Amino acid sequence: MAKTRARDRMSTEINASSMADIAFLLLIFFLVTTTIVEDKGITVKLPPWSEEEPDITKLKTRNVFSVLVNAQDQLLVRGEIMPIEQLREKAKIFIANPYNDETMAEKPTKAIISLKNDRGTSYEAYLQVYNELKAAYNELWNELSQRKYGVPYSEDMKFAWKKAIRDEIPFVLSEAEPTAFGEE
């Protein structure tokens, strides 16, 4: 009888006072292992692979904005050496052609940017060039969007608006097979 009485006296509840400690322990573990990685980057769409030789279509030189990057990370834009800082502005002027220059794109839909690099070009330089060209288009889209709809261009704007802008200034960037002069 004494035994049962002892059992009765025992609390039937589980002692939860160490729960906080356990939770703290887990919390600290996750705090330490957490890396809130910022997964950001420049999204590109690669052209599909085809075994056939691309058929050479002769383009008017005025519509082609050729950018060459050599193994020393120097830029040759339409036959002229150019520092990277000017690339964005030059590309914008070329695509939009505000003064109807004879040597620049007839209209934005006909503009083609041709990018060619060497196998020895550093990835950093390549990405910077790509970034500047993308920025040129982004700025043009933004300006057009402001002019037409009064809102800044963004990916979540109305689909029809976005499409209208993209139809007016399509992003055409063709990458040629790189040369192999400076391979390490």
Next chain:
Amino acid sequence: MAKFSKKRGKANPTISTASLPDIIFMLLFFFMVVTQLRDAELKVKVTTPYATELTKLEEKSLVNYLYIGRPVQRYQGVYGTKPRLQLGDKFSEVNEITLFLERHKLKVPESRHGQITSSLRVDGDVTMGIVQDVKTQLRKSGQLKVNYSARKDPKRKGSGVEGE
């Protein structure tokens, strides 16, 4: 006066900690959700370059990662210092990409295969040679959606457009 002192005397001065576990658990769940355990140990040094026109990668389960860089000091004895490709947690050859992509595809429902993005985490100092080979292989494997991983440049001004 008597009223006040009586009341104060009765009150328990200890703060109840009964809700502490709940608060801690809440924090815990928050961190568990945002935590992304690094599934692959990096065997190559990758310092992604700066850029301004960045796009955020939305769904982690739809992204596969390809690392390109020079092997870290520990592996230089075996693998040398030439830039290498790392898939998952091991050094790989470029032609192994196709299999790697197929393996990743198995984990993704078929209806969403078109949304798979390959994130290229490439070191800034690497030359384009190997990057080009990887790009060609990706094209051959039909994986055309690619994201060049980069960090936000604090100095340069971008167009201010959050990309697609």
